[in-house]
Amino acid sequence: MAEQPLHEHTLGNGLRVVVCEDHVVPLAAVNIWYAVGSRHEQTGVDGKSRTGLAHLFEHLMFQGSANVAEGEHAALLESAGATFNASTSFERTNYYETVPVSHLELALWLEADRMGTLPAALTQANLDNQRDVVKNERRQRYDNQPYGTAFERLCRLTFPPGHPYAHTPIGSMEDLDATTIEDCVEFFRTWYAPGNAVLSVVGDVDPGAVIEMAERYFGAIPAGPAAPPARPGGLEPLTEVRLEEVDEEVPSPAYFAMLPLPVDGGSEIEAAELAVEIIGGGTGSRLYDRMVRRDQIATEVWTGVTRMVGGPSLAIVEAVGPDPAKIAEVLDEELARFAAEGPTEDETARATAQAERGLLERTETVTGLANALSANATQFGDPARTFTAAARAAAVTAEEIKDAARRWLAPGARTALSYGGAR
Template sequence: MAEQPLHEHMLANGLRVVVCEDHVVPLAAVNIWYGVGSRHEVAGRTGLAHLFEHLMFQGSGNVAEGEHAALLESAGATFNASTSFERTNYYETVPVSHLELALWLEADRMGTLPAALTQANLDNQRDVVKNERRQRYDNQPYGTAFERLCRLTFPAGHPYAHTPIGSMEDLDATTLEDCADFFGTWYAPGNAVLSIVGDVDPEAALAAVERYFGGLPAGPAAPAARPGDLGPLGEVRVERVDEDVPSPAYFAMFPLPGDGGADIEAAELAVEILGGGSGSRLYDRMVRRDEIATEVWAGVTRLVGGPSLAIVDAVGPDPAKIAEVLDEELARFAAEGPDADETARATAQAERGFLEQTETVTGLANALSANATQFGDPARVFSAPSRAAAVTADQIKDMAGRWLVPGSRTALNYGGAS
């Protein structure tokens, strides 16, 4: 995808706005990123960022409970939200004739959500989140693996040591006052980016944003997030997990460089070569050749305020053997680096991932908000393929030798021998 012209504007209250024309289909994607996620939570109140993702759909000053979703559904829109360590986003894709409806709804809950914060809504959505935790984490095979690995990887109290879903105990302890304080602290125009992509006239779209959002008070400046730096671990920490799972398995986590520099580009290519699908080194060794695993996968979670994270999942009858072979392949990769074909394939996969991420107005709007929020430059999204293509085999080898080495990971042993 060639770089597309962007129209940027900053409202007086601090809201950053990005508009990108795309006249292929008569749709408009509206996407808001708030710079708040689980890393901004305090001890004893984990899960608030994700809980707020749910509360934001329960009405606002001029929107009754249930009406937000009903209005968007009647307009033929698709909409959702998500929470991560570093941000919470809200998005809807509407027929372009309903763009102003989407903007009005987002502005109303940004400006007036506390009017709809009732004990009944809090109790209801707290139960929804707790049920989500049961279904997606606690009662799923391997469902708590990522959460366990984060606790093993990060020191207690570190901003990335807990995941966005939060704990049952903290959710139960959350009060209406906690919610009002959280909203007042983080849900301000100056802590948000609004992106609009689609069949729009930029000047008209910016005028509509000014009309609906311009009157909202700026609110306080967001507090500085706690430092999240973490280097290579320099040791292996293993936890045995005795759960009823379909098969023994071995899960590993490696800290990686934070997002934004050349090292993370090399790191992601290295992880792709090692475990990114059926053409990877780990799959070839563990599944095809040694037949010690039935599934192997590796991937990267990029983070800006702390280390990015590489995850390796392998399902097989002997987790100890999987760990042994993983060490051998990591050592070989760090010593030899990738060959030319592996580097080319990984680079092509990075470009494919970029195209998949941005091929729709919904995806492009989210990518623009992400890059504006995290790097201050929405247009940075368009340089993703060239950043990956600029990485050399020697850079991949050097990065692997510093971060992806046998003695630098945390791991979970499901059902194997101690």
């Protein structure tokens, strides 16, 4: 995408502000990334584990603050015609709303009030309520879904106990039950400081006016302590297939695999992700052609990549079919063939075009662009990196894709789950 002028400003308390003008529609997207996710949670320190806190906070942040009563945050945004939500990952939590530009100040005031004063509204009642909401979410999306715990199981297989990435953001029921008001206040004061956040605003706005509003609403929030250093996220290379047989009632037998990839931020992850796309991304991929069309050993094949900056990125392979052992055998064959041959010219062109299309789709709205600016500012210190993403993918050569596959997608080096099928 074409680079757009950015206006950046850092408040005295450390909050980074990024503003980008887009006057196509009279909207403003407000997006805040906090550099805290499940990798920053306490696991096994002095016998205490508090997984799920980052995701729990995603819910608690909508329960009111010093000047906003319980239920008012959402009600005020809805009355302004806003769309809004939040999400949590291993490495960050983000909050976002897109409002008619006439209500931009409301959105900024709401974000500032909860950033500065959330503990004032933390009560046992709303903690209990939101804990139950998260536990029900876990039941519905993970525990009671076919293959719903696959990613969680693969992370535990891939990373050693206590590793920052060994548990997923949803957390455990036991840790959620053990969480106290004191845990929440400590977590908030540790990670929800202005210096650990990026505020991006994109839309039909005047940059100078937005920066003045940011100063007005966020500037008086105390800087708070510096965030503690994140625990090391490195991982020794896998040299075997660590397989777990999963005894669950599922609609069909299936095979899931996880392969560590390079950390995000360098050219190697670009090449590795393109390799994953060529191998298993969609109906034009090698795995789909081999497993579904030709050998008919699977009815579905899918691959994807989760990028990480504090530890290895992760490639996932999912295949549904009657013989998981045969799927694993064919997967090894196709990984070995790709590492030996590399991609064809057409495969390289198609994969880079697909990557560019995906990047453009994620940034074509003010909402998506604000999120991308916050992401690149938080993770790489450079929001303008957003505008070079497609060029980075397009610059990868077929030889670089082949080299990345040889190094990161070797047959016989992964963690895997085998689901036996319905009983």
